[in-house]
Every structure is written in C-alpha cells, then in structure tokens.
Amino acid sequence: MLDYTDEIRRNVEAHLAQHPAAEFAELRDRFFADIDGRVTMNVISPRCFEAAALRTLMVMYPGEYGGILEPGRHYVVLEPDHSNLDEVIATLRSPARARPIIERAYREIACCDDFGFAALGRHFDRVVDECGRVGGLVHRPPHLAWRARLRSKAASVASRLRIIAAENGMRIERKLLARARTWLPEAAFLWLENALLRLRRWAKRRILRVN
Numbered sequence: 001m002l003d004y005t006d007e008i009r010r011n012v013e014a015h016l017a018q019h020p021a022a023e024f025a026e027l028r029d030r031f032f033a034d035i036d037g038r039v040t041m042n043v044i045s046p047r048c049f050e051a052a053a054l055r056t057l058m059v060m061y062p063g064e065y066g067g068i069l070e071p072g073r074h075y076v077v078l079e080p081d082h083s084n085l086d087e088v089i090a091t092l093r094s095p096a097r098a099r100p101i102i103e104r105a106y107r108e109i110a111c112c113d114d115f116g117f118a119a120l121g122r123h124f125d126r127v128v129d130e131c132g133r134v135g136g137l138v139h140r141p142p143h144l145a146w147r148a149r150l151r152s153k154a155a156s157v158a159s160r161l162r163i164i165a166a167e168n169g170m171r172i173e174r175k176l177l178a179r180a181r182t183w184l185p186e187a188a189f190l191w192l193e194n195a196l197l198r199l200r201r202w203a204k205r206r207i208l209r210v211n
Contacts, residue, residue: 001032001035001036001037001038001039002038002039003032003035008031008032008035011031012027012031015027015030015031040064043065043066044065044066044068044069048060048065048068048069048075048109049109049110049115051105052074052105052106052109052110053106053110055102055103055105055106056102057075057076057091057092057098057101057102058074058075058076058105059075059076059078059088059092060075060076060077060078061077061078061079061080062077062079062080068109068115069105069109072101073101073104074101074104074105074108074109075101075105076088076091076092076098076101166203169200169203170200173196173200176192176196177189177192177193177196180192
C-alpha cells in the first residue's frame with residue numbers, strides 16, 4: 001500500500017507508544033484495513049527486458065507485469081506455493097520446451113519497438129502535451145520537443161566522435177611506439193613513451209572527460 005500523507009505511520013507509531021504490545025492484526029484493522037490493495041504496484045521490472053534480450057528463460061510467479069508478459073508464452077509460471085515445481089524443473093531441463101518460450105520473449109518483447117527509448121520519448125511527449133491542454137499543469141512551447149531531440153542527437157554524435165578520436169589516438173600511439181622502439185636509443189624511447197603517456201592522460205580529460 002502507499003501512504004501518501006504519512007498519516008498511517010504517524011497513527012501507528014502513536015498507538016504503539018501507548019500500547020506497545022499491540023499486534024499487527026490490531027494495527028491493520030484499526031488503521032489501514034481498507035487501504036491495502038487499492039494501488040497496484042506490481043509493474044514490470046527492467047530485468048524482464050534484460051532477460052528477454054539475453055535469451056534467458058524467465059521463471060516467475062503469476063502476475064500482471066504491466067500487461068506485457070503472458071504466462072506460458074513469455075515466461076514459465078511458478079505457482080506461489082511451488083506446487084508445480086517439478087513441472088518447472090522439467091521445462092528447465094528440456095531445451096525443446098524452453099526454447100520456444102525463450103524465442104517468443106526475444107522476438108515479441110526484446111525486439112519490439114514499442115518498448116524502446118524512442119517509444120518512451122513519444123509517450124512522454126504525448127503526456128506532457130495532454131497535461132498542458134487539459135489542466136494547464138505544464139506549458140511547453142511547441143519548439144521544445146524538436147529542440148530536445150536535437151540536443152539528444154547532438155550529444156550522442158559528440159559522444160561517438162570522442163570515442164572514435166580516442167580509438168584512433170590509441171592506434172596511432174601504438175604504431176608510433178612500435179616503430180620508435182626499433183630506431184630510437186633507449187633513453188630517447190623512454191622519454192617519448194612518458195611524453196605520450198602524459199598526452200594520453202590529457203586527452204582522456206579533455207576528449208573523453210574522464211579523470
């Protein structure tokens with residue numbers, strides 16, 4: 001249950017201060033008997049998407065999972081009392097039974113565009129627009145969406161360019177050291193190696209922004 005106002009906690013603690021021997025059933029009946037279960041919190045976890053993407057068989061208790069996962073289709077159901085444990089173990093030991101479930105979860109969950117970041121961005125935009133139109137809760141200029149997407153794209157490109165620059169820099173450094181080792185005196189080679197090390201550290205701070 002969710003205690004939005006913190007009233008339940010305060011009432012329970014006040015009651016326990018006067019009646020320290022009060023048991024849970026008494027506290028529940030007095031303060032939150034009609035509240036438990038009002039709000040559904042059993043949403044799907046990111047680990048389900050990770051398991052589907054890695055083609056890992058999911059064994060889970062029956063639940064809603066955001067209306068996304070279907071029992072027997074995307075995951076193996078384990079009853080809360082573990083009464084079907086033998087059947088679950090048999091599925092784990094049988095690739096022929098487990099593989100179809102794994103592949104369906106991979107194709108229909110991990111590879112589904114509806115669950116990607118782009119879909120999340122579109123949904124977020126719709127929610128913000130609806131809030132702005134209905135209640136005036138959020139005012140967003142019409143140019144904000146494309147500016148946000150442009151900034152995100154620019155940041156992604158800049159990050160990729162920094163990585164490419166670092167990779168090329170390391171490649172050039174290795175080639176330079178390999179050649180210098182053959183024709184430079186040892187003292188000069190060590191000086192060059194130390195100089196390149198200092199340059200690499202500077203580049204990490206300035207290019208990759210890593211200390």
